[in-house]
Amino acid sequence: MATVAASRMLLAAVDFAVSSSAASLVHRRPLTFRAAASRLVPQPPDLIHWLRREGGFVHPKLRIADRDPYGLGVVATDEIPSGTELIALPTHVPLRFDRAPEAADGAHSTLMELAQRIPDELWAMRLGLRLLQERATVGSFWWPYISNLPETFSVPIFFPGDDIKNLQYAPLIHQVNKRCRFLLEFEKEIKSILNNVSSKDHPFGGQDVNTSSLGWAMSAVSSRAFRLHGEIIHNDKRKDIPMLLPLIDMCNHSFVPNARIVQEDNVNSQNMSIKVVADMQMKQNMPVLLNYGCLSNDFFLLDYGFVIPSNPHDRVELKYDEALLDAASLAAGVSSPSFLSPTDWQQEILSHLNLRGDEAVLKVTLGGPELIDGRLLAALRVLLSSDKEAVEKHNLNTLMTLSEEAPLGLSIELSALRTVIALCVVALQSFPSKIMQDESILKKDISSSTDLAVQFRMQKKLLIVDVMRKITHRVKMISKIGSTA
Numbered sequence: 001m002a003t004v005a006a007s008r009m010l011l012a013a014v015d016f017a018v019s020s021s022a023a024s025l026v027h028r029r030p031l032t033f034r035a036a037a038s039r040l041v042p043q044p045p046d047l048i049h050w051l052r053r054e055g056g057f058v059h060p061k062l063r064i065a066d067r068d069p070y071g072l073g074v075v076a077t078d079e080i081p082s083g084t085e086l087i088a089l090p091t092h093v094p095l096r097f098d099r100a101p102e103a104a105d106g107a108h109s110t111l112m113e114l115a116q117r118i119p120d121e122l123w124a125m126r127l128g129l130r131l132l133q134e135r136a137t138v139g140s141f142w143w144p145y146i147s148n149l150p151e152t153f154s155v156p157i158f159f160p161g162d163d164i165k166n167l168q169y170a171p172l173i174h175q176v177n178k179r180c181r182f183l184l185e186f187e188k189e190i191k192s193i194l195n196n197v198s199s200k201d202h203p204f205g206g207q208d209v210n211t212s213s214l215g216w217a218m219s220a221v222s223s224r225a226f227r228l229h230g231e232i233i234h235n236d237k238r239k240d241i242p243m244l245l246p247l248i249d250m251c252n253h254s255f256v257p258n259a260r261i262v263q264e265d266n267v268n269s270q271n272m273s274i275k276v277v278a279d280m281q282m283k284q285n286m287p288v289l290l291n292y293g294c295l296s297n298d299f300f301l302l303d304y305g306f307v308i309p310s311n312p313h314d315r316v317e318l319k320y321d322e323a324l325l326d327a328a329s330l331a332a333g334v335s336s337p338s339f340l341s342p343t344d345w346q347q348e349i350l351s352h353l354n355l356r357g358d359e360a361v362l363k364v365t366l367g368g369p370e371l372i373d374g375r376l377l378a379a380l381r382v383l384l385s386s387d388k389e390a391v392e393k394h395n396l397n398t399l400m401t402l403s404e405e406a407p408l409g410l411s412i413e414l415s416a417l418r419t420v421i422a423l424c425v426v427a428l429q430s431f432p433s434k435i436m437q438d439e440s441i442l443k444k445d446i447s448s449s450t451d452l453a454v455q456f457r458m459q460k461k462l463l464i465v466d467v468m469r470k471i472t473h474r475v476k477m478i479s480k481i482g483s484t485a
């Protein structure tokens with residue numbers, strides 16, 4: 001009963017996001033979705049030939065090949081020893097925002113003005129503006145690169161409304177909506193600014209820029225740019241600069257890569273060069289694979305347009321909610337009054353965990369290498385304990401860590417873990433479809449956007465099941481220790 005109530009609460013969050021997304025899509029100009037991995041022009045120039053002509057290095061045993069279903073990729077045509085330099089780009093080849101095109105002062109300052117209106121988190125749009133500028137420039141130095149870019153991207157801003165709903169996961173739907181809303185607003189801002197700009201200062205050569213072209217440019221950058229080290233700004237912190245790296249961005253992703261990017265000198269040096277070096281012996285037909293980062297499927301889908309099955313870095317987001325915890329603990333049969341009314345000392349610890357107070361961050365996660373968000377685990381352990389002194393013997397880090405030790409004793413550990421299992425059940429119930437239904441949808445003849453949306457939500461559910469399985473195993477182990485002690 002309690003689980004059902006809590007499930008309804010989570011469901012409400014999903015329903016809200018889904019209905020708000022559907023409502024806003026009604027007024028949206030359709031950003032057409034096409035699955036084909038076709039390039040911007042039917043027969044683009046030879047990218048490898050262009051790079052060599054520009055003074056870059058491409059190992060003679062490399063070629064670009066179709067790596068269906070990943071699109072194009074870089075492939076070894078023969079054996080290449082580990083440690084070999086595979087690709088090297090000279091300084092002038094990467095496309096970056098902060099290098100103005102020559103003799104385009106007015107246009108560049110207009111571009112800067114537009115870029116200032118982009119929020120930091122959408123940095124890809126900033127470099128996207130530069131990409132659009134070069135795409136619109138007749139005889140652009142980068143045309144051999146740009147013409148080789150995909151014509152369409154599989155990121156969810158291009159999904160039809162039903163497939164955004166099909167994601168069934170409020171945090172991602174929220175991000176997709178945010179990006180779509182931004183593109184719609186930005187189109188209007190750009191139009192009003194460019195209306196008052198003379199043709200010589202027009203950054204896009206007088207061409208129309210709309211949500212569709214902005215979305216294309218933002219997705220081209222989010223799915224292909226690499227952030228390279230800039231100079232140190234302070235305390236050893238570097239300012240990373242995103243850049244588009246021709247040919248290097250034809251390498252696909254793997255968490256078990258066989259090559260890596262090596263940056264020589266900082267991005268502002270005249271001598272900066274960017275290389276790809278083989279990290280293992282390459283065999284014939286082996287694709288060159290880079291690690292794009294230890295990212296969750298939310299990022300992979302939102303920025304790159306793909307989902308990784310059994311992604312070890314994926315997580316499911318939950319909202320830390322005392323009523324939800326109370327319902328879950330009731331369902332687990334380990335209820336405690338503290339969930340709804342924590343004592344003063346418990347409240348103080350919750351504040352230290354940033355789960356209470358005006359600045360509280362209530363987003364907690366399940367999954368990833370730590371399995372249970374440390375703040376959630378510590379909160380459960382503390383709320384299930386009535387012994388202030390026993391709790392205060394431990395520092396927060398110990399309370400936040402799922403280790404061999406049960407810091408507050410076996411009984412509290414078991415109750416905390418059982419509550420997490422109940423939370424998992426609640427989280428699973430909040431998805432409108434079941435894993436088996438998703439599996440059977442994936443066997444049907446469906447569009448690539450439906451396929452991606454269903455894969456995404458199914459992976460989230462499988463992740464929850466995996467967390468439940470691992471925690472149940474832990475509960476069994478702890479119970480065994482308890483019974484033999």
Ligand SMILES: C[S@@+](CC[C@H](N)C(=O)[O-])C[C@H]1O[C@@H](n2cnc3c(N)ncnc32)[C@H](O)[C@@H]1O
Pocket residue numbers: 037069070071072073150223224249250251252253254303304305306307
């Ligand atoms: C940097 S580009 C790599 C080159 C790209 N395949 C192409 O055709 O231009 C990144 C894109 O390649 C595809 N991709 C790369 N790694 C992938 C993977 N492990 N699984 C699925 N798609 C992948 C995705 O479409 C992604 O947005």
